[in-house]
Amino acid sequence: MFQKKGTVEVDPEKIDTVIGKNTFFEGTIRSEGTLRIDGNFTGQIETKGNVIIGEGAKVEANISSDNVVVSGEVKGNILAKGQLKITSTGKVYGDIEVQNLMIEEGAIFDGKSKMTKSYLHEEDEKEKT
Numbered sequence: 001m002f003q004k005k006g007t008v009e010v011d012p013e014k015i016d017t018v019i020g021k022n023t024f025f026e027g028t029i030r031s032e033g034t035l036r037i038d039g040n041f042t043g044q045i046e047t048k049g050n051v052i053i054g055e056g057a058k059v060e061a062n063i064s065s066d067n068v069v070v071s072g073e074v075k076g077n078i079l080a081k082g083q084l085k086i087t088s089t090g091k092v093y094g095d096i097e098v099q100n101l102m103i104e105e106g107a108i109f110d111g112k113s114k115m116t117k118s119y120l121h122e123e124d125e126k127e128k129t
Helices: 119-128
Strands: 015-019 024-031 034-037 040-047 050-053 058-065 067-070 073-075 078-086 091-093 096-103 108-110 113-115
Touching: 015 024, 024 034, 034 040, 040 050, 050 058, 058 067, 078 091
Parallel strands: 015 034, 024 040, 034 050, 040 058, 050 067, 058 073, 058 078, 067 078, 073 091, 078 096, 091 108, 096 113
Antiparallel strands: none
């Protein structure tokens, strides 16, 4: 259930949108690329890329993304089609639905979790039939 292989690494050069450390933003973000939040955000996040919640960031939002890395604080539900990683400084207060989950020692997770099947595995099964 908990796997180390396949860890998602995000290239800082490929980050499309950044909400900076001293920024307060409220609303809905829809994106095709990678989003990094280092400030404060309230609302809804929907992206086909990755979401990175930096250390010290405070997010009150439901997040739907391919992969999510939480080093700050998230209050809301997370749907990650790939991997959710909660680092040692990360805090998640909400329900999660992920394919792959990594929680480092010292991290906080308070909610329900649901593990989904690999989307690649589902595609393989469709091809066989």
